[in-house]
Amino acid sequence: MSINHNLTKFLILSLLFGFLGSSPAAGYVPTPEEAILLSKIEKDSAQYFIRMSDKVTGLTRDSSQTGSPASIAATGFALAAVAIGQSRGWIPKDYAYDQLKKTLTTLVSTAEHKNGFYYHFLDARSGRRVWSSEASSIDTALLVAGALLAAQYYPGTEIEAMAHRIYERVDWKWMMNNSSLICMGWKPESGFLPYYWDSYNELIILQALAIGSPTYPVPPEAWEAWIRTEEEYNGKWIIYSHSGSLFTYQYSQAFIDFRELDDQGINYFENSKNATVANWEFSSSFQTQYRGYMNSSWGLSASVGPGGYKAYGAKPGQAIHDGTIAPYAALSSIVFTPEESIRAARYFYEELHDNLYGHFGFKGAFNLDKNWWAQEYLGIDQGITVLMLENFLNDGIVWQKFMKLKPIQRWVELCKLKAVSVID
């Protein structure tokens, strides 16, 4: 009886795993149980974008905290997550289509923007700018990336047409403010912010969309203008972001497949892989000081924490940390460090489930030393989780679809990002 039961379970898991497929995206094949767990996390995380998006405008709230405004980055992730959810059969086709159409219609017609750049925070019900927020370049890029990815799931439809209209309306060159770099934002009250995307971080997705734009492209020289600061950590040379936060190594690579792209000898996929390992090693080196840092519990990245939202991170970089772990960070590194990420996912899910897991997947963060548990979910955290898990579980499908976009191919060509295999 027991043998039959186990055999049945094995066959079911095998069938399911067969559907999910192997994972050439990361060169690691998860066990059927692991695949089921990851699939559940992805599905639950995608639910955030159904529940936290406005029923009329489709704009997605920044967090599950009461009173939270809509964030355009979260809305971008929502467009991607809903399209993915539909493709996986978690969201009914009609519902997903209506949700995407509603959101894109709002973005095309009513959401406040300046030269195509949306304000960072919008009123979820009206699409009007709130909290005196800036027209944000990186958040608009994440929104556009999500919209273009959704468009790839609906070729030849109004979803595709509206997504490209939103993209083509963005005047990327204007955001350079006559400089060689792209400015972080603009405010009606004070003009351009005094900050520019000048060094390695999540800016790559912004650069790619800006250089590849069919309407208002920035010159390819902008790709050369930002600094790639390199530092060694535990024998690995890493081009690092100032904060050392894991999300900076993930956002662009949720959309762009860097595995075979070479930027003058730099492979950003390998770089993110090294940075993720460094992040794991960094927190491991503090295991005696912080209870939350374990081999199976890691992930230093920007997140909520006992003292508010901080750009937590590891070396190389600023490396602010206080024992707070962001589950999304470890999980979204799955394409770089599959075994370590799955180990963390299992620990978070199996050992900390009651405090850490809810209707929308993992909550923001936790800190065992202070017995602090986030009570909220953040849209961007759930979004990056969905995209990275989808890449991992579904044979890099997000990468495949995104890399087929002409603007992305144009950026690859203009910036001479040669395929690694060609160089080899």
Added chain:
Amino acid sequence: MKERRKHFFINKPLQIRYMAYTTFTLLTISIIALVSLYIGIWGSVLDSFSDERIRNDLLIASRLTEYEQARLPSEADPLSTLSFFKQAEKLSQRQREIFKDILDETNRKLIAKLFLLFFFIAWGSIYLSHKIAGPLYRFHITLEEIEKGNLKTRIHLRRFDEAQFLADRFNRTIESLDFTFSRLKNIVAENSSDLDRLVPRLREVLGQIQTSVDKS
């Protein structure tokens, strides 16, 4: 020489009625506008500034400041006084946005209500003016008929038309003229073959009528 009015109430019932119409209309407009403003503004203010909303806004202000500090490393230390000022500034900006939204929304609702009021006022004006314009038109038509020599014509006003008393008086005047001319016609018809009787009888009747050719 100034022509001063000695009596403002010439036709008291009519004037009081019209005063009531005007006052009622203006009062209705004022009440609707005031109630809309009061409920629109204060209702929204009380809702937007409830303890819960203020607490949430404080948390969001704090969170958004932290976002900026996380994104811009050169920004102030999260625990510095400047950070608190930034949170306060954000909250203040948010409150201004809320007030602006409340006023905009109230104005939008008020404009919608005013359009409705304008419609009713326009309809009321036409109704009221018709009560005067209608009789004036009928007087005009009747006088034209009289000018053509038709003394059989009379003025017939609607039940709630103004100037009923004037129409009655007018009709009595026409009746009197009609009677006089009918009498003259009868005298002429009865005495057309006897001029000696006709002339004195005409003189008798015409002598009762005062005209411009009569010497005073």
